[in-house]
Amino acid sequence: MQAEIKIRLKNGISDPEGDNIKKALLLLGFDNVIRVKTLKSYIIEIDCEKKDDAIEEIKDICDKLLANPVIHDYYIEIIE
Amino acid sequence: MQAEIKIRLKNGISDPEGDNIKKALLLLGFDNVIRVKTLKSYIIEIDCEKKDDAIEEIKDICDKLLANPVIHDYYIEIIE
Numbered sequence: 001m002q003a004e005i006k007i008r009l010k011n012g013i014s015d016p017e018g019d020n021i022k023k024a025l026l027l028l029g030f031d032n033v034i035r036v037k038t039l040k041s042y043i044i045e046i047d048c049e050k051k052d053d054a055i056e057e058i059k060d061i062c063d064k065l066l067a068n069p070v071i072h073d074y075y076i077e078i079i080e
Numbered sequence: 081m082q083a084e085i086k087i088r089l090k091n092g093i094s095d096p097e098g099d100n101i102k103k104a105l106l107l108l109g110f111d112n113v114i115r116v117k118t119l120k121s122y123i124i125e126i127d128c129e130k131k132d133d134a135i136e137e138i139k140d141i142c143d144k145l146l147a148n149p150v151i152h153d154y155y156i157e158i159i160e
Contacts, residue, residue: 006121018122021122021145021146024145025141025145028144028145030126030137030140030141032126032127032128032137033124033125033126033127033141034125034126034127035123035124035125036122036123036124036125037122037123037124038120038121038122039120039121039122039123040118040119040120040121041086041118041119041120041121042098042101042116042117042118042119043115043116043117043119044113044115044116044117045113045114045115045116046110046112046113046114047112047113047114048112057110057112060110061105061110061113064108065101065104065105065108066101
Protein backbone atom coordinates (compact mmCIF):
# COMPACT_ATOMS: atom_id res chain seq x y z
CA MET A 1 0.00 0.00 0.00
CA GLN A 2 1.28 3.46 -0.87
CA ALA A 3 0.60 6.60 1.12
CA GLU A 4 1.49 10.21 0.56
CA ILE A 5 2.33 12.26 3.62
CA LYS A 6 2.36 16.04 3.50
CA ILE A 7 4.10 17.89 6.28
CA ARG A 8 3.54 21.60 6.52
CA LEU A 9 4.29 24.34 9.00
CA LYS A 10 1.44 25.21 11.34
CA ASN A 11 -0.27 28.54 10.83
CA GLY A 12 1.70 31.31 12.47
CA ILE A 13 5.07 29.57 12.15
CA SER A 14 7.35 31.56 9.87
CA ASP A 15 8.46 29.96 6.61
CA PRO A 16 11.76 31.63 5.68
CA GLU A 17 12.31 29.30 2.72
CA GLY A 18 8.96 30.31 1.24
CA ASP A 19 9.65 33.98 1.93
CA ASN A 20 13.00 33.79 0.18
CA ILE A 21 11.52 32.01 -2.83
CA LYS A 22 8.93 34.77 -3.06
CA LYS A 23 11.71 37.41 -2.99
CA ALA A 24 13.63 35.55 -5.68
CA LEU A 25 10.50 35.32 -7.85
CA LEU A 26 9.87 39.06 -7.51
CA LEU A 27 13.48 39.70 -8.56
CA LEU A 28 12.97 37.43 -11.58
CA GLY A 29 9.98 39.53 -12.61
CA PHE A 30 7.08 37.43 -11.35
CA ASP A 31 5.37 40.47 -9.84
CA ASN A 32 2.01 38.85 -9.18
CA VAL A 33 3.22 36.26 -6.69
CA ILE A 34 1.42 36.91 -3.39
CA ARG A 35 2.65 34.11 -1.15
CA VAL A 36 4.85 31.01 -1.27
CA LYS A 37 4.59 28.21 1.28
CA THR A 38 6.83 25.19 1.39
CA LEU A 39 5.86 21.65 2.29
CA LYS A 40 7.76 18.43 2.56
CA SER A 41 6.11 15.31 1.19
CA TYR A 42 6.95 11.65 1.43
CA ILE A 43 5.61 8.67 -0.45
CA ILE A 44 5.85 5.60 1.75
CA GLU A 45 5.17 2.12 0.48
CA ILE A 46 4.32 -0.31 3.28
CA ASP A 47 3.39 -3.94 3.33
CA CYS A 48 -0.03 -3.70 4.99
CA GLU A 49 -3.36 -5.16 3.87
CA LYS A 50 -5.86 -2.94 5.65
CA LYS A 51 -6.19 0.77 4.95
CA ASP A 52 -6.96 1.64 8.57
CA ASP A 53 -3.90 -0.22 9.84
CA ALA A 54 -1.76 1.53 7.25
CA ILE A 55 -3.05 4.95 8.34
CA GLU A 56 -2.42 4.15 12.01
CA GLU A 57 1.11 3.00 11.26
CA ILE A 58 1.88 6.05 9.14
CA LYS A 59 0.57 8.35 11.89
CA ASP A 60 2.98 6.60 14.21
CA ILE A 61 5.82 7.10 11.70
CA CYS A 62 5.02 10.81 11.48
CA ASP A 63 4.87 11.23 15.24
CA LYS A 64 8.10 9.33 15.85
CA LEU A 65 10.29 10.47 12.97
CA LEU A 66 9.00 12.74 10.24
CA ALA A 67 7.08 15.56 11.88
CA ASN A 68 7.78 17.88 14.76
CA PRO A 69 4.44 18.32 16.56
CA VAL A 70 5.44 21.76 17.85
CA ILE A 71 5.68 23.31 14.40
CA HIS A 72 4.20 20.84 11.90
CA ASP A 73 0.80 19.62 10.81
CA TYR A 74 0.66 16.50 8.67
CA TYR A 75 -1.84 14.98 6.28
CA ILE A 76 -1.95 11.36 5.14
CA GLU A 77 -3.52 10.18 1.91
CA ILE A 78 -3.63 6.54 0.86
CA ILE A 79 -2.82 6.39 -2.86
CA GLU A 80 -3.43 2.70 -3.56
CA MET B 81 -5.35 31.75 -7.35
CA GLN B 82 -3.52 29.05 -5.42
CA ALA B 83 -1.51 26.26 -6.97
CA GLU B 84 0.30 23.33 -5.47
CA ILE B 85 3.54 22.29 -7.13
CA LYS B 86 5.08 18.91 -6.46
CA ILE B 87 8.70 18.41 -7.41
CA ARG B 88 10.03 14.87 -7.36
CA LEU B 89 13.13 13.12 -8.52
CA LYS B 90 12.90 11.46 -11.92
CA ASN B 91 12.81 7.70 -12.03
CA GLY B 92 16.31 6.29 -11.79
CA ILE B 93 17.72 9.21 -9.82
CA SER B 94 18.82 8.07 -6.38
CA ASP B 95 17.01 9.51 -3.36
CA PRO B 96 19.46 9.27 -0.44
CA GLU B 97 17.12 11.16 1.90
CA GLY B 98 14.36 8.62 1.28
CA ASP B 99 16.81 5.73 1.66
CA ASN B 100 18.02 7.06 5.00
CA ILE B 101 14.48 7.58 6.27
CA LYS B 102 13.73 3.99 5.34
CA LYS B 103 16.80 2.82 7.29
CA ALA B 104 15.76 4.89 10.31
CA LEU B 105 12.24 3.46 10.17
CA LEU B 106 13.58 -0.10 10.07
CA LEU B 107 15.75 0.70 13.12
CA LEU B 108 12.66 2.07 14.90
CA GLY B 109 10.89 -1.22 14.29
CA PHE B 110 8.71 -0.38 11.28
CA ASP B 111 9.68 -3.59 9.52
CA ASN B 112 7.05 -3.49 6.80
CA VAL B 113 8.28 -0.29 5.13
CA ILE B 114 9.22 -1.16 1.56
CA ARG B 115 10.21 2.19 0.06
CA VAL B 116 10.34 5.88 0.98
CA LYS B 117 10.47 8.64 -1.61
CA THR B 118 10.82 12.32 -0.83
CA LEU B 119 9.17 15.18 -2.64
CA LYS B 120 9.29 18.92 -2.21
CA SER B 121 6.03 20.81 -2.52
CA TYR B 122 5.20 24.47 -2.77
CA ILE B 123 1.91 26.29 -2.49
CA ILE B 124 2.06 29.46 -4.55
CA GLU B 125 -0.63 32.11 -4.45
CA ILE B 126 -0.59 34.32 -7.51
CA ASP B 127 -2.76 37.18 -8.63
CA CYS B 128 -4.04 35.77 -11.91
CA GLU B 129 -7.62 35.51 -13.18
CA LYS B 130 -7.38 32.72 -15.74
CA LYS B 131 -6.46 29.18 -14.82
CA ASP B 132 -4.52 28.61 -18.06
CA ASP B 133 -2.44 31.75 -17.54
CA ALA B 134 -1.72 30.69 -13.96
CA ILE B 135 -0.55 27.26 -15.10
CA GLU B 136 1.69 28.79 -17.77
CA GLU B 137 3.23 31.18 -15.28
CA ILE B 138 3.82 28.47 -12.70
CA LYS B 139 5.47 26.26 -15.32
CA ASP B 140 7.76 29.19 -16.03
CA ILE B 141 8.47 29.57 -12.29
CA CYS B 142 9.36 25.87 -12.04
CA ASP B 143 11.64 26.00 -15.07
CA LYS B 144 13.43 29.16 -13.95
CA LEU B 145 13.74 28.64 -10.20
CA LEU B 146 12.21 25.66 -8.43
CA ALA B 147 13.04 22.55 -10.47
CA ASN B 148 16.20 21.20 -12.01
CA PRO B 149 15.11 19.65 -15.33
CA VAL B 150 18.01 17.21 -15.29
CA ILE B 151 16.81 15.42 -12.18
CA HIS B 152 13.29 16.63 -11.38
CA ASP B 153 9.78 16.12 -12.67
CA TYR B 154 7.12 18.53 -11.52
CA TYR B 155 3.32 18.48 -11.29
CA ILE B 156 1.07 21.50 -10.98
CA GLU B 157 -2.40 21.42 -9.49
CA ILE B 158 -4.63 24.48 -9.22
CA ILE B 159 -6.29 24.41 -5.81
CA GLU B 160 -8.68 27.35 -6.14
